[in-house]
Amino acid sequence: MKIFRRHQSATPLWRDEFAIHQADERYVGRRQFAKFLVLTSLGMVVGNVWIALRSVFRREPMFEPLTITGAAETPVGGVKLFNYPGPQDPCILVRTAADRFVAYSQKCTHLSCAVVYEAKAGRFECPCHEGYFAVEDGSVLQGPPPRPLPRIVLEQRGAELVATAVEILPKGHRT
Numbered sequence: 168m169k170i171f172r173r174h175q176s177a178t179p180l181w182r183d184e185f186a187i188h189q190a191d192e193r194y195v196g197r198r199q200f201a202k203f204l205v206l207t208s209l210g211m212v213v214g215n216v217w218i219a220l221r222s223v224f225r226r227e228p229m230f231e232p233l234t235i236t237g238a239a240e241t242p243v244g245g246v247k248l249f250n251y252p253g254p255q256d257p258c259i260l261v262r263t264a265a266d267r268f269v270a271y272s273q274k275c276t277h278l279s280c281a282v283v284y285e286a287k288a289g290r291f292e293c294p295c296h297e298g299y300f301a302v303e304d305g306s307v308l309q310g311p312p313p314r315p316l317p318r319i320v321l322e323q324r325g326a327e328l329v330a331t332a333v334e335i336l337p338k339g340h341r342t
Contacts, residue, residue, distance in 0.1 A: 270319035
């Protein structure tokens, strides 16, 4: 049965079965390199075209108006909590004067902790990492939050106060 006997050699059997030359694998040929560059560039162009098309055809979100019940009964310096634009979006309304209301998202822009209104200091405070926001415009006064609080646009319609949109202000905004 000499047919099944293998000649003893210094190289393992698996090296004989695979026709891969390790020395040749370290070097990349010009054609392989050019092919890689072309395909990578094509992928980047397709990605940029996709981003450009999405920005061209992007629609501004439409928000349903929401009547904030009980806003008229809120005393000056008082707070009313409500959800807008969806049921999972907590907001905080503050009556700053007899005829002036401000409303913001209640989620801190740092780590989404709930902000609370501190009437004595006249600001919103995030208890998680001591972030402070201005009541007038929602801008960051102190702490780690990177952006102002999203402002809820309010309209007075007769005796009703109606939330109509969410306005996200740019980083570092100050009015």
